[in-house]
Amino acid sequence: CDYDGPAMKTQVPGPRSQELTKQLGEIQNVGAVNFFCNYNESRGNYLVDVDGNRMLDLYTQISSIPLGYNHPALIKLMAHPDNLSTIVNRPALGILPPGNFPEKLMESLLSVAPSGMTRVQTMACGSCSNENAYKAMFIWYRNKERGHNTPSAEDLSSCMVNQGPGCPDLSILSFMGGFHGRTLGCLATTHSKAIHKVDVPSLDWPIAPFPKLKYPLEEFARENAQEEARCLEEAEDQIVKWRHKGKPVAGIVIEPIQAEGGDNHASPEFFKSLRNIARKHGCAFHVDEVQTGGGCTGKFWAHEHWGMDDPGDIVSFSKKLLTGGFYHKNELQADQPYRIFNTWMGDPSKNLFLTEVLNVIRTENLLEEVTRSGKALLNGLYELQTQYPGILSRARGQGTFCAIDVCDDATRTSIILKARNKGVVLGGCGDRSIRFRPALVFKEYHVHLFLNIFNDVLAQH
Amino acid sequence: CDYDGPAMKTQVPGPRSQELTKQLGEIQNVGAVNFFCNYNESRGNYLVDVDGNRMLDLYTQISSIPLGYNHPALIKLMAHPDNLSTIVNRPALGILPPGNFPEKLMESLLSVAPSGMTRVQTMACGSCSNENAYKAMFIWYRNKERGHNTPSAEDLSSCMVNQGPGCPDLSILSFMGGFHGRTLGCLATTHSKAIHKVDVPSLDWPIAPFPKLKYPLEEFARENAQEEARCLEEAEDQIVKWRHKGKPVAGIVIEPIQAEGGDNHASPEFFKSLRNIARKHGCAFHVDEVQTGGGCTGKFWAHEHWGMDDPGDIVSFSKKLLTGGFYHKNELQADQPYRIFNTWMGDPSKNLFLTEVLNVIRTENLLEEVTRSGKALLNGLYELQTQYPGILSRARGQGTFCAIDVCDDATRTSIILKARNKGVVLGGCGDRSIRFRPALVFKEYHVHLFLNIFNDVLAQH
Ligand code: FES
Secondary structure (H helix, E strand, C coil): CCCCCCECCCCCCCHHHHHHHHHHHCCCCCCCCCCCECCCCCEECEEEECCCCEEEECCHHHHCCCCCECCHHHHHHCCCHHHHHHHHCCCCCCCCCECCHHHHHHHCHHHHCCCCCCEEEEECCHHHHHHHHHHHHHHHHHHHHHCCCCCCHHHHHHHCCCCCCCCCCCEEEEECCCCCCCCHHHHCCCCCCHHHHCCCCCCCCCEECCCCCCCCHHHHHHHHHHHHHHHHHHHHHHHHHHHHCCCCEEEEEECCCECCCCCECCCHHHHHHHHHHHHHCCCEEEEECCCCCCCCCCCCCHHHHHCCCCCCCEEEECHHHCCEEEEECHHHCCCCCCCCCCCCCCCHHHHHHHHHHHHHHHHCCHHHHHHHHHHHHHHHHHHHHHHCCCCEEEEEEECCEEEEEECCHHHHHHHHHHHHHCCEECEEECCCEEEECCCCCCCHHHHHHHHHHHHHHHHCC | CCCCCCECCCCCCCHHHHHHHHHHHCCCCCCCCCCCECCCCCEECEEEECCCCEEEECCHHHHCCCCCECCHHHHHHCCCHHHHHHHHCCCCCCCCCECCHHHHHHHCHHHHCCCCCCEEEEECCHHHHHHHHHHHHHHHHHHHHHCCCCCCHHHHHHHCCCCCCCCCCCEEEEECCCCCCCCHHHHCCCCCCHHHHCCCCCCCCCEECCCCCCCCHHHHHHHHHHHHHHHHHHHHHHHHHHHHCCCCEEEEEECCCECCCCCECCCHHHHHHHHHHHHHHCCEEEEECCCCCCCCCCCCCHHHHHCCCCCCCEEEECHHHCCEEEEECHHHCCCCCCCCCCCCCCCHHHHHHHHHHHHHHHHCCHHHHHHHHHHHHHHHHHHHHHHCCCCEEEEEEECCEEEEEECCHHHHHHHHHHHHHCCEECEEECCCEEEECCCCCCCHHHHHHHHHHHHHHHHCC
8 A cells, every 4th residue: 555666757746737736726826736636546655646746745735644645444434334424414513413423532532532631522623623722711711710600791791792801801822933723813822924924913912932942952951951941931921921911811822842833842841841830820731732643753642752641731633633623621621512612513524534543553553653763764864964064954853753954945945846856745844944744654664765865855955 | 315204213312312412421511412313324304313213304414414414416426436535635735736626616616606706715614714714804905005915024023923013903894693603703703692702802893783674574674774774874884983993894794694693684785785885995895605505595695685796705605515615806815825724725525525516406406496495484484473473473584594583582492392302303593583494405395394393383382
């Protein structure tokens, strides 16, 4: 179920992709389209385009393909007639769930529940997962402030016209460089690129700096510890300041590794201290694992690397988990129905596939594979940055969730395009990083294939 | 592909549903769960539950099932191997679309494009459709204000910290009783029930009254025209007022029939005048057809009943269209990539089913069927409200998109539960309405089946 290497027929995008881009351009903005794909012919780690080019994929649809393309276990699922009906009849899960829903949740999402969390709410994408997690935190916070769960008559009437006290001046503390989605609530906590935010109204919510660490982390332990201390202090200051401003922080949201913002890491101690600050100030602690979750760091959740029994109050997910949603502690469950609600509340056909993805991860020991491949990848990147110090720096990563910085944005773009023409799909993040986001079936063998091609590209630069 | 009538074995929820509700209650808030379903055994207009009860479904998963359950045309789709790969490999549509994407869009969404709109952006649900439609309006409005498309350095830096001028004080005008979704941006324009909004921070945006009409509309033409004039005047006042407040209205969002808010109708003249007000004040006009779109009013889009060549600048959809998204005029397309963007940008597997849904609508003349069934349904409701004036009033509707008011909320709940035990699934909306939202395959025969059972329920009340 995998090809034995890239095979290129044309430059990418090839003539067929260019023609299709023109066609689609009549219907949509196509400025972000890389090329058009033949998903039928794509297999495992290889993405095939409409011009017949076969590329090793280290970007996997913005990190959203867990087992590579057309995994036989997933194709096989559709042979069962019960599964056809799951795909054809999308229910309103919140009111009329299928009979196997509790069992499927146990088998899939709850079998990988983060420490301390026994409850999970499915959603359909990263944005609605985070939006609803924020709502759960606001509801929890207001109930705590009131001392009971019953909104006053004034709460109920004022909220209908978007005014306080019913729509309270509460806030979510987020971090500079963070990315949590693009709907208005999520976007107020997203601070990765201006083009995502400009011209869209927002909320006056606090933002703390995320540590800017020096890599490799071991070599700069002292400087990095100082930088993390500075950011923690600032985060706590913001919480106090916003409380005084009358916009208390109901929750803190953070990614275990800032992904879109440039693959920024922080130490387990940083997250432990932040979690304590949240506890001290009565804020909920929301770990956004939309991009880091699902095994790519070598553990199923990136926060497991922190080694904490109580890593957070809410953990949201999407992408590699195929369904969106969030886990939460008991206290964070909304006290009434219809507060956290929408028509579909996820999609059981995605749960179906997730159950099988988790089976494959277990039976094929994919987390161990990821750890092994990740080590090979990171070591290879270290070597390359030693070899090309004028081009590459700051190689970093956990599992195969790796990144490296390029000297400038133009060089990065040129490297990504050249690699593509040699049969490797890569993606950027931050101002000048390349991020590696292969599927969980990316083996050491693929790492070496990639490193050889990448080396060729760099040698020609 | 349909059963010949309801068949009840237990009260609903039956013992199996009750047991499953208990199980799911360990994982989620189950306050909104009606009963658990057997989607495998459900067919056409009949929803079968896990206790073997077979019910005529006039609610269809909150109006989201276009052709009833397990329509053979949709099941058949999955026999084709290309389609398996579409379902298994969900792409990041904005960057790596499948080769057949432009063609599929032409065949499906663009074949039913609203008048004046040649562009469509797919999304995944009603909320992200509306959120992104709002963003498109904000971007369009700011470009218009600036006189060019290039945000200033100050715009770009201030937006990163959620402040103006980069995050401008723009607003969306919405209507009391409207429902546009539950993510923070959408929720700021939703005003149907307090429980949807309370405890969640919001934006200070203008809200106009939606006409409260007397039914049947023909009988109260003069009063209704006055009421509509009052609401139009108020809407225009709000636009002026919010401009003076420094929060100009970038767009107006409205449903052709307010659904969640209680099935509130207004005349074509009302919408025409409102559209003119939008034009006069330079606001974009966004018609939210998430619930009304897809044929249930007897036309594919409810706004077609207005008889306008230029019904709006943006039309959003989801539910019966299986995929979410929004159509828009050329001017409303964001000028740069990644402004309207997310990981998945919809789901081609949903487009696949939509193409087939549209084929069936055409070949089986379902819009005509809906018009016929709708007439029979509304006439039946008129008769029943004459027969039970103490219980029922204000029967109203377009196509099968009908509703009737019940004397009070408690009686409504009791009627819905009694009907369910006799094999009819209904839903409520507003304070005390019952809404009818059958699939497009709901025929006159089913109308009479329903009316007989409904009559029995009312007679026993
Ligand atoms: S907001 Fe998540 S699917 Fe629409």
